[in-house]
Amino acid sequence: MLHEKGLKSEHAYCAGFLSVGLAVASWFGSMKVEPLGVDRADRWGIFVGEWAPTFFAIGLALANYEHNHEHETESLDFGAE
Template identity: 85%
Template structure:
């Protein structure tokens, strides 16, 4: 299970949520930056912004999955200890 492995490696739900919010900021920053320096214009800037913006839902989904795992893992350990 990937979520179990990520949890065991030290990844917490808060980290994944934070990465989601950072990726939203990076999406806006990459769109603005690309619009100013990209010779291909707005279309290319839009693609950069959308590409980076697609990371946010993935990070939020990982955060939710990790939060559920953490809750279940904590509940299991509180019952057995």
């Protein structure tokens, strides 16, 4: 369904890498701004950091779908000749 909506594995991988950077940035930013200190900054950084594995898993699933879909298309094209 995601692939049919235009989402590709590269998009999910990019979102994963961006979320890693966002986790680090949010941790640093929260640590400086947050009056509750390091504990709150750690929780915020971990919360955002947990997005990365989800995006990478979606990227792997989409890559498998793209790979299988590509082979199905090739076998259909080969059989038509």
